[in-house]
Amino acid sequence: VQLVESGGGLVQAGGSLRLSCVASGRTFSTFAMGWLRQAPGKEREFVAAVNWSGGRIYYADSVKGRFTIFRDDAKNTVDLQMNSLKPEDTAVYYCAARSGGMVVVTTTQYDYWGQGTQVTVSS
Numbered sequence: 714v715q716l717v718e719s720g721g722g723l724v725q726a727g728g729s730l731r732l733s734c735v736a737s738g739r740t741f742s743t744f745a746m747g748w749l750r751q752a753p754g755k756e757r758e759f760v761a762a763v764n765w766s767g768g769r770i771y772y773a774d775s776v777k778g779r780f781t782i783f784r785d786d787a788k789n790t791v792d793l794q795m796n797s798l799k800p801e802d803t804a805v806y807y808c809a810a811r812s813g814g815m816v817v818v819t820t821t822q823y824d825y826w827g828q829g830t831q832v833t834v835s836s
Contacts, residue, residue, distance in 0.1 A: 714738045714825040716808045721830030724798055728834070732793040734808030734827055745811040746784055746791040749820050750804035757820045760806070761793060765814030776802075798834045805829040
């Protein structure tokens, strides 16, 4: 599985961005998908994830109510809508896929990773 993210950029605090991740391969619907991020000088952290069916979704407390994760199996995509952005959301955002379909809220149990897309929120 190859994952390619897009949609990052520079936005002012309070603004919105939508990240998109396109996956190659015909087994996308069997994977759990997640978004994770890494800020400069910090460890990678979990942001949001959705299981294979879309029936289970989890968010980090820091983004709950502001971010929404969507998956579209027909398009092999998983998007992250980010609203009310804060400077502390500045990070490289990674799309990741986990075989088996079960959602996880850690950063170490994903099997495939994208190259990352930079999100910068100015104050």
